[in-house]
Amino acid sequence: MTDLAVLQAVRLKGRVSRADLAATLAEDPGELVGDLIAAGLLLDGPALRLSPEGRVRLDELLTAERTHVDQDAISAVYNDFRAVNGEFKALVTDWQLRSGQPNAHDDPDYDAAVLARLDVVHQRVTPIVAAAAAQLPRLSRYSTKLQTALDNVHAGETLWLSRPLIDSYHTVWFELHEELILAAGLTRENDDA
Structure with a gap:
């Protein structure tokens, strides 16, 4: 499980519970979600959502990912x-x-x-x-x-x-x-x- 996978799943869902995030990723990102919250990239609450810093980081990760794509x-x-x-x-x-x-x-x-x-x-x-x-x-x-x-x-x-x-x-x-x-x-x- 990667930061990119978790951040992108949250972005696509908009707001998502931890259970629904695990379902959409087909595995529980548990500890990684905690790390992303601690880093200020995800906002916690009844539903997870991207912080402004999380959006910037996700854009960086997606840009880096595209450099390896034909x-x-x-x-x-x-x-x-x-x-x-x-x-x-x-x-x-x-x-x-x-x-x-x-x-x-x-x-x-x-x-x-x-x-x-x-x-x-x-x-x-x-x-x-x-x-x-x-x-x-x-x-x-x-x-x-x-x-x-x-x-x-x-x-x-x-x-x-x-x-x-x-x-x-x-x-x-x-x-x-x-x-x-x-x-x-x-x-x-x-x-x-």
Whole structure:
């Protein structure tokens, strides 16, 4: 477990309990969290959050990490992701809305067709995550997190598609997208443009 992994997980979550941080990292960062709090990089409370100094340190760590990445390879990964991202965003919109109104989820055929598209998106994004992890090994956890959310959706727990505040497919997708933006040396504003 590294400072970078912990600080980045906290940044992506915004505010996170220690238990949720351990869950998102797939291991308990226990003592390291205490060290980061003592160093003034994390603020403690009901939820952990980055301090201003923690943001500066995280930016330094991410910049240093990018110096060891093949920028052409990570740019290709990011472009591949962007192609699938549009499909995923449309799928989530179709899950949440139907004919411009909130989806009441009272048409099982409609919902099943949307969820079938999730399987296609998942098949397309899996090799993209693997290619990203080849450049940044810490990103490999996104494969497991996406698969876990997909498994929960397949088990009938459809809240795992887009519910906020849990590691739903949408939440994990958003975090992966943020990671790839940073890895490519971009900002959200660059991405939106």
